[in-house]
Amino acid sequence: xxxxxxxxSVSGPRTLEESAFTSPEPGPGRVVVDIAYTGICGTDVHGYxxxxxxxxxxxxxxxxxxxxxxxxxxxxxxxxxxxVGGVGPACGHCGQCLAGxxxxxxxxFAEANGVDEQAPDHGAFATQVEVSQRRVIPVPxxxxxxxxxxxxxxxxxxxxxxxxxxxxxxxxxxxxxxxIGLLTAQNARAAGAGRIIISEPSEPRRATARELxxxxxxxxxxxxxxxxxVTAGVGADIVFECAGVPTLLQSSAELVRRGGxxxxxxxxxSESTVSYADWQQRELTVIGSLAYNREDFVGVMRxxxxxxxxxxxxxxxxxxxxxxxxxxEELDSGQxxxxxxxxxxxGQD
Numbered sequence: 001x002x003x004x005x006x007x008x009s010v011s012g013p014r015t016l017e018e019s020a021f022t023s024p025e026p027g028p029g030r031v032v033v034d035i036a037y038t039g040i041c042g043t044d045v046h047g048y049x050x051x052x053x054x055x056x057x058x059x060x061x062x063x064x065x066x067x068x069x070x071x072x073x074x075x076x077x078x079x080x081x082x083x084v085g086g087v088g089p090a091c092g093h094c095g096q097c098l099a100g101x102x103x104x105x106x107x108x109f110a111e112a113n114g115v116d117e118q119a120p121d122h123g124a125f126a127t128q129v130e131v132s133q134r135r136v137i138p139v140p141x142x143x144x145x146x147x148x149x150x151x152x153x154x155x156x157x158x159x160x161x162x163x164x165x166x167x168x169x170x171x172x173x174x175x176x177x178x179x180i181g182l183l184t185a186q187n188a189r190a191a192g193a194g195r196i197i198i199s200e201p202s203e204p205r206r207a208t209a210r211e212l213x214x215x216x217x218x219x220x221x222x223x224x225x226x227x228x229x230v231t232a233g234v235g236a237d238i239v240f241e242c243a244g245v246p247t248l249l250q251s252s253a254e255l256v257r258r259g260g261x262x263x264x265x266x267x268x269x270s271e272s273t274v275s276y277a278d279w280q281q282r283e284l285t286v287i288g289s290l291a292y293n294r295e296d297f298v299g300v301m302r303x304x305x306x307x308x309x310x311x312x313x314x315x316x317x318x319x320x321x322x323x324x325x326x327x328x329e330e331l332d333s334g335q336x337x338x339x340x341x342x343x344x345x346x347g348q349d
Contacts (some may be wrong), residue, residue: 003022003023004020004021004022005020005021005022005023005126005127005128006018006019006020006021006126006127006321006345007019007021007122007123007125007126007127007128007129008059008060008122008125008126008321008324009056009059009122009123009125010047010048010051010052010054010059011051012051012052013049013050013051013052014048014049014051014329015051016048016324016325016328018321019122023068023128024130025069025071026069026070026071026074026130027071027072027130028071028072028073029071029072029073029074029132029133030070030071030074030118030130030131030132030133031067031069031070031071031074031077031083031130031131031132031133031135031136032067032068032069032070032128032129032130033063033065033066033067033068033083033085033128033129033130033131033136034065034066034067034068034127034128034346035063035064035065035124035126035127035128035129035345035346036064036065036066036082036145036148036149036344036346037063037064037065037145037146037148037149037318037342037343037344038060038062038063038064038123038124038125038126038149038342038343038345039062039063039149039150039152039153039179039340039341039342039343040062040324040327040328040331040340040341040342040343041061041062041153042178042180042244042267042331043058043061043267044058044059044060044061044125044328045328045331045332046269047059048325048328048332049328049332054114055113055114055115055119056114056119056120056121056122056123057114057115057119057120057121057122057123058113058114058123059122059123059125060122060123060124060125060126060343061085061114061123061124061152062085062124062149062150062152062153063084063085063123063124063129063149063152064082064083064084064085064139064145064148064149064151065082065083065124065129066080066081066082066083067079067080067081067082067083067136068128070133071133073133074133075133076133076136076138077133077136077138081138082138082139082145082148083136083137083138083139084136084137084139084148084149084151084152084297085124085129085131085135085136085137085152086135086136086137086151086152086155086292086294086297087108087111087112087134087135087291087292087293087294087297088107088108088111088132088134088135088294089108089134089294090102090103090105090107090108090293091105091106091107091108094106094107103293105293108293108294109291111134111135112290112291112292113291116132118131118132118134118135124345125321125324125343125345126345127321127345127346137294137297137298139151139301140301140305142304142305143301143304143305144312146311146312146315146342147304147311147312149315149342150179150311150312150314150315150340151297151300151301151304151311152297153179153180153183153340154183154187154300154304154309154311155292155296155297155300156180156183156265156289156291156292156296157180157183157184157186157187157265157300158183158187158292158296158299158300158303159289159291159292159293159296160184160187160240160263160265160287160289161184161187161188161191162191162296162299163263163287163289164188164238164240164261164263164287164289166188166191166192166193166238167192167237168192168194169192169193169194170192170193170194170237170238171193171194171195171196171197171230171231171236171237171238172185172188172193172195172196172197172236172237172238172239172240173196173197173198173199173223173227173236173238173239173240173255174188174196174197174198174199174239174240174242175199175239175240175241175242175243175248175252175255175266176199176200176241176242176243176244176245176266177198177199177200177202177205177206177208177209177217177242178200178205178242178243178339179314179339179340180242180265180266181198181200181240181242181243182198182205182208182209182212182314182339183309183311183314184240184242184265185198185209185212185214185240186212186308186309186310187300187303187309188238188240189213189214189309190303190308190309193238195216195230196214196216197216197217197218197223197226197227197230197236198214198216198217198218199218199219199220199222199223200217200218200219200220201219201220202337204316204337204339205339206218206219208313208314208339211313212310212313216230223255224255227255231257234257235254235255235256235257235258235260236255236256236257236260237256237257237260237261238256238260238261238262238263239252239253239255239256239260239261239262239263240263240265241262241263241264241265241266242265242266243266244265244266244267244268244269245266245268246268246270246271246272246273247272248266249264249268249272249273249274250272250273250274250275250278253274253275253278253279253284253286254278256282256284257282258282258283259282259283259284259285260284260285261284261285261286261287262279262284262285262286262287263287263289264286264287264288264289265289267290314339314340315339315340315342316337316338316339316340316341317338317341317342318341318342318343318344318348319341319342319343319344320343320344320345320347320348321343321345323343324343327341
């Protein structure tokens with residue numbers, strides 16, 4: 001195959017470079033995927049503005065597409081199959097696996113962060129990618145292409161909710177109703193949370209939360225009052241911090257009841273100041289969550305299949321490769337009304 005392909009990469013602070021390549025013949029154990037959609041993530045925005053923080057494979061890591069060709073030894077997928085980009089199963093031979101900690105496999109963690117030995121040379125702000133067969137996960141027929149493009153961030157939140165071990169009927173608070181917050185709220189509801197309060201400053205995002213069936217949706221300055229009314233001052237059983245704003249970390253922790261849980265999904269890029277004594281005195285359980293395992297992709301797609309969570313309402317716009325730079329600037333401005341923007345590298349139908 002020799003047809004021309006294109007990809008975008010970050011070449012400096014707020015600088016993108018478009019490169020051309022020819023469609024490769026996949027090597028042993030590798031798969032070539034024609035990209036249908038790639039989601040723009042907050043990580044992509046930070047990588048664009050910083051210019052050097054992201055491994056090349058991570059710039060455009062939320063992707064879905066169709067298998068174009070497969071290399072020798074590939075048995076999981078075949079040409080024509082729809083797939084999403086994910087991670088492989090636990091390797092069974094790294095230090096973590098040999099110590100009995102397969103859920104924290106070093107190879108899977110490297111894949112999730114785009115630094116594994118088989119990582120592609122570029123991400124999926126591209127018409128095509130070639131990846132290890134470990135990285136492709138088949139998409140059920142019940143999921144649309146839009147759904148498939150949103151599976152990766154959904155898996156991030158599915159992973160976090162699993163780690164939080166939600167108890168049925170608990171009171172949960174979600175701080176931030178961007179894509180991660182909205183998906184976290186849905187996964188928490190599917191896991192059995194009894195009441196969920198969402199705090200978000202953006203009216204369009206609050207409207208999306210209501211569209212998804214959440215009734216307790218408030219502006220940040222209304223959150224404490226709603227909490228007091230609901231819990232008589234006791235606090236939430238669990239708070240999911242999804243905004244990633246360093247100054248919100250301690251205030252989010254103060255929403256948690258004594259003995260409750262603070263789950264961290266937002267990823268601040270600078271240090272946060274917290275009251276260690278407060279957390280200790282109130283015996284908080286603090287759970288960090290980053291990325292996912294392969295089973296998180298499988299599990300969250302099952303929830304979409306059965307209608308327990310809905311992904312398409314988060315999709316608020318589709319652009320082409322030539323528009324990515326302007327959209328990254330818009331999203332970085334903090335003034336965008338978008339929830340989740342998808343890039344169609346091969347053009348829109």
